[in-house]
Amino acid sequence: MSAEIICVGTELLLGDILNSNAKFLAQQLAQLGIPHYYQTVVGDNPERIKQVIEIAASRVQILIFTGGLGPTPDDLTCETIADFFGVPLVENAAIIEDISEKFTQRGRVMSPSNRKQALIPQGAEILPNPTGTAPGIIWQPRPGLTILTFPGVPSEMHRMWSETAVPFLKSQGWGKEIIYSRSLKFWGIGESILAEKVSAYLNLPNPTVAPYAGNGEVRLRISAKASDSTASADLISPIEKQLREIGGLDCYGADDDTLASVVGDLLRSSGETLSVAESCTGGGLGQMLTEISGSSDYFLGGVISYDNSVKVGLLGVNPEDLDKFGAVSATVAEQMAVGVKGRLFTTWGLSITGIAGPTGGNVAKPVGLVYIGLAGSGDEVKSYECRFGAMWHRSFIRYMSACQALDNLRRSLLKR
């Protein structure tokens, strides 16, 4: 018993997009313990789609389709599947209702072409799409063969998978032994150094421990094969505890934790508030903080002082210091932090000023040079110098700057 992933879309054959859907589904199948030996990509062409169905149906028992469920004429997946198995399409009233309601919610009128999305093979069940207009199907066209279809839009597909497909597959007896994993997240330490520190753990049989690096942080993934979440917790917890001890302050959280959510929890628990003053990040730090629902408990707002006139006018930065030290300097970073803290009446003021590039750098102040200011209780104010290196892209330097600012605040909150 095994599955095949079939991604339908000419844009994949043109190389317009990366096939992230195949990666997502492959990971998910692995977690459920469902074997999967083939992935196929085919264009929006009925004859070729049928040929792919014939091959896949001859070698696996679960066909998972993504793409080709849209309202346009080149979206052919569902009708081609029905056609292959010689089953008529029937219009589903519930889908029509759902689609028109979604259009109403967005203040738009459902177009006739959307009716096409309500046609599913006779006998197929709906695989509901909570966010988009294209539902999928769960269908047994013949004994021993199950077909699941998803739209190509990743965000829609992910929710449909976790909310409907996974429960269905488990009801079919899959996922008895599941791979549970927990990722510890580290900031301020490199992959190789961390790997050396935890080398004794990298060859464990169950749970396994593996390091991954990306987006400026390092993760240690602890993966346990177990029958249920309790059994997996018994395997993972002791190892996690030991790894956290080794990691110390560099380990900022696990799984869905972000630097912003961790900082937020610390501020909430201490009943403190935060404001930000941003130059080169232009709002990115505030966005990171407010990505967390409930951040209004501790984050009051800030000033985007992209232009020096705003640093002076709204933050009270000393114009002479701006001339003397430049906008990208420890002094200005500190004055920005003190300024925003005072004007928004918060416990903490956090600031960022730097050179995100690609232009604007020089020998003395290269692209990637960033100063972070942190004003805390009383008159206490600190600044931190970062040199991210001119080889990085503008967006990555901005991202790293915001993360580093959050990490500086995190460590200050923990060290007291």
Place this chain on the structure above:
Amino acid sequence: MSAEIICVGTELLLGDILNSNAKFLAQQLAQLGIPHYYQTVVGDNPERIKQVIEIAASRVQILIFTGGLGPTPDDLTCETIADFFGVPLVENAAIIEDISEKFTQRGRVMSPSNRKQALIPQGAEILPNPTGTAPGIIWQPRPGLTILTFPGVPSEMHRMWSETAVPFLKSQGWGKEIIYSRSLKFWGIGESILAEKVSAYLNLPNPTVAPYAGNGEVRLRISAKASDSTASADLISPIEKQLREIGGLDCYGADDDTLASVVGDLLRSSGETLSVAESCTGGGLGQMLTEISGSSDYFLGGVISYDNSVKVGLLGVNPEDLDKFGAVSATVAEQMAVGVKGRLFTTWGLSITGIAGPTGGNVAKPVGLVYIGLAGSGDEVKSYECRFGAMWHRSFIRYMSACQALDNLRRSLLKR
């Protein structure tokens, strides 16, 4: 005459990595005008690899393999191909020499396992690997069938493709016609409605026109098959002109244009400046604007007024109106826009206040309700109500809000 991309590697079936090789090769084949209708991913398993070869060899004339050329026992691609066609592997002296030389250059000794990489099917030509130890092959196992193999390491594969495979394919008569394409980008119109408006263009032979939807916008991709860029421009330009006319203001740009870059160009050309006041987006609008290098020409900064105290204190929003209409209201949006424009002395002030969710919504003001304020020249101020729908995630509602604000400004700049 067409090609198939076959990616070999269990790491792809485990979902550990994105299949960027398939995307690269797909783009390259499209540019060379080599039709390619299928992509297959298979694990490091001889029997399944053979099955995939049998299927592919029966439907295409060029098989392009990536992966499975390494020195380890699970690298089986080359020997499995030879085995399938019943041809013996022969050790190639030139490859041995090349590999050992590369080891010497790195001050290392060639390990016995690397000798395996010097085995190629009898009669096959070497596809040299300038950077790595794993060479590929170019082989005609039988008339009318050509096989090319590449290692899975993208950087090695890219150089081997451009330095040897492309010249080889051109010598076979390919690449006389290349596919050039241009994507028109639309905001404020749904895929189905746009598709109906341009339906007459969706069945053109050359250039072709196809709609794609994602991230709240719709794109029309115009793809032309032509001998060179001039000829393709002659094909694309008139169609682009007509589609832009049909799209009207909904078409905001093409290819690398973003709403932020388009707004930026308009402001720069008119010598005007912009400031922002953000509540629910928390800095996301400012970040979008400053993602563009050179945005300091027109973007001065803004105020993140996440808490009402900041709306009053830094933006001068009337506290009584906050009580009367609520923070999420047209009145407050307008006062935020006027306030930030006045305090930062900009030509335009753009504001966002809304309910990003998942909490904080009610019947009167549901999640997804967003007000955008726009203060322009003189005392002119407008507000726009958006209802994105409560089914969306917080981050998407925030993203859509920032994009919509930019689009409102864009239309105001164009309509004068």
